[in-house]
Amino acid sequence: MLNDPSRKYRPFPQVDLPDRQWPDRTIDKAPRWLSTDLRDGNQALIDPMGSEKKSRFFDLLVKVGIKEIEVGFPSSGATDFDFIRDLVDSGRIPDDVTIQSLTQSRRDLIEKTFEAMAGAKKAIVHLYNAVSPAWRNIVFNLDKPGVKAIAIEGAQILAEQAAKYPQTDWHFEYSPETFSTAELDFSIEVCSAVMEILKPTVEKPIIFNLPATVEAAMPNIYADQIEYFGRNIPNREAVVISLHTHNDRGTGIAATELGLLAGGDRVEGCLFGNGERTGNVDLVTVALNMYTQGLHPGLDFSDIDEVIQTVEYCNQLPVHPRHPYAGELVFTAFSGSHQDAIKKGFAHQAKRNDEIWEVPYLPIDPADLGRSYEAVIRVNSQSGKGGVAWVLEQDYGLKLPKKLQADFSRTVQELSDTTGRELTSGDIWGAFQERYFINKSGRFELFDYAENHAGSDRIFVGKLKVDGEFRSLSGRGNGLMSSVIAALKDHGGPEMDIVDYSEHAIGHGAGAQAAAYVECRTTDGRSLFGAGIDTDVATATVRALLSAANGI
Numbered sequence: 001m002l003n004d005p006s007r008k009y010r011p012f013p014q015v016d017l018p019d020r021q022w023p024d025r026t027i028d029k030a031p032r033w034l035s036t037d038l039r040d041g042n043q044a045l046i047d048p049m050g051s052e053k054k055s056r057f058f059d060l061l062v063k064v065g066i067k068e069i070e071v072g073f074p075s076s077g078a079t080d081f082d083f084i085r086d087l088v089d090s091g092r093i094p095d096d097v098t099i100q101s102l103t104q105s106r107r108d109l110i111e112k113t114f115e116a117m118a119g120a121k122k123a124i125v126h127l128y129n130a131v132s133p134a135w136r137n138i139v140f141n142l143d144k145p146g147v148k149a150i151a152i153e154g155a156q157i158l159a160e161q162a163a164k165y166p167q168t169d170w171h172f173e174y175s176p177e178t179f180s181t182a183e184l185d186f187s188i189e190v191c192s193a194v195m196e197i198l199k200p201t202v203e204k205p206i207i208f209n210l211p212a213t214v215e216a217a218m219p220n221i222y223a224d225q226i227e228y229f230g231r232n233i234p235n236r237e238a239v240v241i242s243l244h245t246h247n248d249r250g251t252g253i254a255a256t257e258l259g260l261l262a263g264g265d266r267v268e269g270c271l272f273g274n275g276e277r278t279g280n281v282d283l284v285t286v287a288l289n290m291y292t293q294g295l296h297p298g299l300d301f302s303d304i305d306e307v308i309q310t311v312e313y314c315n316q317l318p319v320h321p322r323h324p325y326a327g328e329l330v331f332t333a334f335s336g337s338h339q340d341a342i343k344k345g346f347a348h349q350a351k352r353n354d355e356i357w358e359v360p361y362l363p364i365d366p367a368d369l370g371r372s373y374e375a376v377i378r379v380n381s382q383s384g385k386g387g388v389a390w391v392l393e394q395d396y397g398l399k400l401p402k403k404l405q406a407d408f409s410r411t412v413q414e415l416s417d418t419t420g421r422e423l424t425s426g427d428i429w430g431a432f433q434e435r436y437f438i439n440k441s442g443r444f445e446l447f448d449y450a451e452n453h454a455g456s457d458r459i460f461v462g463k464l465k466v467d468g469e470f471r472s473l474s475g476r477g478n479g480l481m482s483s484v485i486a487a488l489k490d491h492g493g494p495e496m497d498i499v500d501y502s503e504h505a506i507g508h509g510a511g512a513q514a515a516a517y518v519e520c521r522t523t524d525g526r527s528l529f530g531a532g533i534d535t536d537v538a539t540a541t542v543r544a545l546l547s548a549a550n551g552i
């Protein structure tokens with residue numbers, strides 16, 4: 001990198017718009033959406049889609065609810081041309097879906113574009129030519145009038161071709177490509193000239209698509225550009241302003257959102273942000289950002305995994321695990337404090353009297369996207385007791401008391417530090433059984449017992465293995481627990497008192513079990529925790545006490 005980058009790069013100029021209105025607005029209406037996955041997305045793939053993949057993608061877009069779909073660049077070759085022709089001829093385009101195709105402003109290419117879509121009920125022909133200084137000078141080697149003439153000539157051919165195929169309801173889109181790096185007044189001049197030829201009306205408006213072909217400035221600049229364009233384009237009511245952002249600076253979504261505040265009516269982009277270089281704006285994120293503000297975007301991502309699967313298959317590109325709303329890890333907390341807050345958040349949510357979503361660290365309910373809560377918390381060395389307790393509760397129905405959570409969390413911490421990897425739910429359950437002698441022998445192992453009454457006292461008579469030998473032991477106390485403790489003390493067990501006890505059912509009906517948890521304190525001040533599981537509550541309690549005694 002250069003010590004002085006100003007030798008090579010210049011700051012992007014501000015737009016002179018001191019009375020800008022967009023910062024005070026909010027997005028209160030879903031825009032029209034156009035997917036350009038099959039065109040801008042497709043042209044950026046290593047292996048562009050064939051007709052099978054294009055078909056699958058098209059069906060997905062329809063299912064998701066996209067009503068305007070740019071299906072390709074028909075003059076690019078047989079793949080796109082035949083796919084589009086087949087879409088039209090097979091009658092697969094739903095009545096409320098409009099297809100769109102892109103063309104350069106060259107007669108032969110425009111003619112091919114009309115040929116591809118003729119016969120569709122409704123179709124949009126999308127004409128483009130770049131207008132900014134670098135493209136004028138470097139690509140076209142033309143001055144401003146020369147570049148304007150490309151657009152005018154293209155618009156004239158559009159009008160002529162539309163008349164040739166009257167059975168289709170033709171609509172037009174014009175993109176001053178590289179709009180965001182062009183002089184605003186020149187873009188307006190070119191668009192006005194196109195308008196004069198195509199004569200849009202309020203009933204049949206023209207779409208002016210204003211691309212950040214290469215994102216070169218902060219999103220507030222794009223918003224200023226959109227507001228400026230909207231204020232100065234003649235006959236604004238006959239114009240649909242379409243936003244088409246790329247993501248070179250990583251702010252394509254922000255630019256689109258600010259562009260909507262600034263007057264954008266329509267958004268062009270791709271699912272999960274595929275597209276040239278760093279991609280087109282991601283329609284999924286823009287839409288779900290609206291959804292999380294309580295505004296329905298008009299698109300349905302209730303089965304986000306199905307959408308991901310199809311898009312990954314068609315694009316042969318993965319969706320990043322951290323991709324907003326969609327990535328495999330975006331609803332997962334590994335870290336202790338996040339897990340604690342999420343666990344409390346779910347408990348708080350269950351107690352609410354309304355549906356308002358308020359779970360810390362989760363900006364959306366994963367269930368709204370068809371995701372389960374299973375992967376919300378995963379455990380590794382960064383995790384805490386809350387996360388471990390969540391896994392045991394979700395997967396094994398155990399509701400550990402807080403102090404037992406802390407006790408067990410030390411075991412889990414040791415395990416994750418030693419293994420140096422994420423712990424599965426099975427790992428955690430295994431460690432729990434090991435630590436609290438569940439389905440595992442310890443010094444004291446229960447085989448059978450009886451609880452007898454002696455006045456107000458209880459007498460515990462147990463058949464146990466103690467240090468590997470069968471023994472009968474008994475103890476007397478004012479309840480079952482104290483009688484078990486007495487019996488243990490008389491047979492080499494620890495001398496201890498109960499500090500805390502709790503129990504709960506696991507599951508319902510005939511297969512239900514009981515879980516009991518104890519915290520005991522020994523005479524020398526040590527805390528012993530135990531857990532027991534059995535079909536019978538009293539037996540679960542006895543097991544929990546033996547578990548505590550085994551743990552010494």
Ligand SMILES: CC(=O)SCCNC(=O)CCNC(=O)[C@H](O)C(C)(C)COP(=O)(O)OP(=O)(O)OC[C@H]1O[C@@H](n2cnc3c(N)ncnc32)[C@H](O)[C@@H]1OP(=O)(O)O
Pocket residue numbers: 040043073075076077103104105106109128129130139140150177213
């Ligand atoms: C920003 C975008 O995404 S724009 C869309 C880009 N998408 C694609 O290019 C995918 C499909 N493209 C193709 O299949 C081919 O490029 C075609 C069929 C369109 C054209 O192919 P070719 O005729 O071989 O030309 P090529 O691709 O090299 O295009 C460059 C020529 O087109 C001219 N050109 C570029 N854009 C336009 C335009 N919008 N209108 C008119 N002419 C244009 C260039 O000035 C250049 O002309 P020159 O040869 O006289 O210097």
Ligand SMILES: CC(C)C(=O)C(=O)O
Pocket residue numbers: 040102128175177178209211212213214244246
């Ligand atoms: C053709 C135009 C709309 C385009 O894809 C772009 O500028 O990115």
